[in-house]
Amino acid sequence: MKVLVTGGAGYIGSHAAAMLLEKGHQAVIVDNILTGHLDAVNKNAVFYEGDLRDAAFLDDVFAKEKVDAIVHFAASSLVGESVEDPLKYFGNNVYGMQVLLEAMHKHEVKRIVFSSTAATYGDTNVVPLTEDLDTNPESPYGESKLMMEKMMKWCDQAYGIKFVSLRYFNVGGAHPDGQIGEDHQPETHLIPIILQTALGQRDHISIFGEDYPTEDGTCIRDYIHVMDLIDAHVLALEYLEKGGQSDIFNLGSSQGFSVKEMIDVAREVTGKEIPAQVGPRRAGDPAVLIASSAKAKDVLGWNPTRTDMKDIIGDAWRWHQNRPNGYDA
Ligand SMILES: NC(=O)c1ccc[n+]([C@@H]2O[C@H](COP(=O)([O-])OP(=O)(O)OC[C@H]3O[C@@H](n4cnc5c(N)ncnc54)[C@H](O)[C@@H]3O)[C@@H](O)[C@H]2O)c1
Numbered sequence: 433m434k435v436l437v438t439g440g441a442g443y444i445g446s447h448a449a450a451m452l453l454e455k456g457h458q459a460v461i462v463d464n465i466l467t468g469h470l471d472a473v474n475k476n477a478v479f480y481e482g483d484l485r486d487a488a489f490l491d492d493v494f495a496k497e498k499v500d501a502i503v504h505f506a507a508s509s510l511v512g513e514s515v516e517d518p519l520k521y522f523g524n525n526v527y528g529m530q531v532l533l534e535a536m537h538k539h540e541v542k543r544i545v546f547s548s549t550a551a552t553y554g555d556t557n558v559v560p561l562t563e564d565l566d567t568n569p570e571s572p573y574g575e576s577k578l579m580m581e582k583m584m585k586w587c588d589q590a591y592g593i594k595f596v597s598l599r600y601f602n603v604g605g606a607h608p609d610g611q612i613g614e615d616h617q618p619e620t621h622l623i624p625i626i627l628q629t630a631l632g633q634r635d636h637i638s639i640f641g642e643d644y645p646t647e648d649g650t651c652i653r654d655y656i657h658v659m660d661l662i663d664a665h666v667l668a669l670e671y672l673e674k675g676g677q678s679d680i681f682n683l684g685s686s687q688g689f690s691v692k693e694m695i696d697v698a699r700e701v702t703g704k705e706i707p708a709q710v711g712p713r714r715a716g717d718p719a720v721l722i723a724s725s726a727k728a729k730d731v732l733g734w735n736p737t738r739t740d741m742k743d744i745i746g747d748a749w750r751w752h753q754n755r756p757n758g759y760d761a
């Protein structure tokens with residue numbers, strides 16, 4: 433398959449491009465390097481630097497490349513920022529999807545795999561979360577992803593564009609070769625912040641609240657290895673190629689780890705002290721988010737194999753040790 437990877441210079445998209453190429457597919461990357469990195473662009477992919485919302489640019493890419501399918505990662509994805517600046521999220525995410533679907537419709541590309549999020553569900557006490565639950569996003573980020581899912585649903589009905597929407601839980605880890613990994617500026621995610629503390633780049637990690645109704649009082653999340661996550665994208669592309677119907681799937685490892693447990697595993701993996709201090713809660717954090725991924729396993733045949741937290745943190749640690757200051761250093 434020849435696959436267009438939007439956001440292929442970002443954390444997850446760079447891993448997708450690498451795995452597609454390793455499996456013998458062709459990868460065409462579109463990225464504006466807004467939050468991604470030129471160094472993360474795979475040397476064996478065809479790369480177009482530009483903005484998805486630039487209809488003429490995208491039309492040119494589609495005309496030149498004649499791709500079979502899209503894997504759509506390009507988006508703005510900071511929950512807190514989206515509350516402060518919702519129009520940035522509707523502009524980049526929702527309008528970006530509009531321009532992409534227009535190009536797909538015009539060039540008769542009928543298959544798309546989409547990066548959605550557990551943030552579409554909102555704060556709920558249900559454990560584990562299944563795809564049939566109500567969606568009540570608590571942030572413009574989650575809302576924008578839900579709107580994008582609905583846009584694809586209507587475009588399927590009208591134009592026969594088939595989609596698989598993958599609702600990620602907490603993505604971590606890195607390619608086992610240690611050459612690509614997570615490098616967000618600013619960094620807000622737990623695992624890289626823990627590992628930057630292990631490297632001595634931060635004097636401590638702040639634990640955002642220990643008064644949640646969980647065993648140790650800190651938030652519980654479902655962490656999934658980025659390579660397992662990308663396996664599901666390849667399976668989703670194959671599912672659509674074989675004529676599968678449009679659908680939505682959760683992607684998580686279906687096990688919960690608290691913030692304190694994550695810090696303890698990282699201390700074991702790195703052999704570093706990793707000082708931690710308990711601070712106030714961060715607004716908008718639900719106490720527990722755990723996926724049911726039974727549907728992805730049943731329908732797509734997905735089988736995540738890197739669910740040991742030591743593997744997820746260990747692979748991320750290899751990357752952080754290789755590139756302590758990230759790509760641009
Ligand atoms: N990281 C997570 O834990 C997580 C969880 C749930 C969902 N997601 C989703 O997965 C996707 C990838 O996340 P990530 O962590 O790799 O983010 P990232 O910021 O590292 O990657 C996004 C990439 O898209 C590019 N981009 C953004 N807007 C663009 C535009 N208009 N035109 C062209 N390129 C554009 C950026 O430059 C960047 O390279 C996002 O859609 C995000 O919402 C991520």
Ligand SMILES: O=c1ccn([C@@H]2O[C@H](COP(=O)(O)OP(=O)(O)O[C@H]3O[C@H](CO)[C@H](O)[C@H](O)[C@H]3O)[C@@H](O)[C@H]2O)c(=O)[nH]1
Pocket residue numbers: 509511549550551600601602603620621622623625637638639640641651652653691714717721
């Ligand atoms: O310095 C930190 C950073 C995080 N946390 C805690 O660690 C947990 C994980 O936080 P992350 O920021 O790593 O991840 P989130 O669970 O907030 O968000 C993730 O899951 C969301 C879905 O709920 C979205 O998909 C989002 O894009 C994705 O990063 C949370 O309880 C958070 O409060 C800390 O205690 N200290």
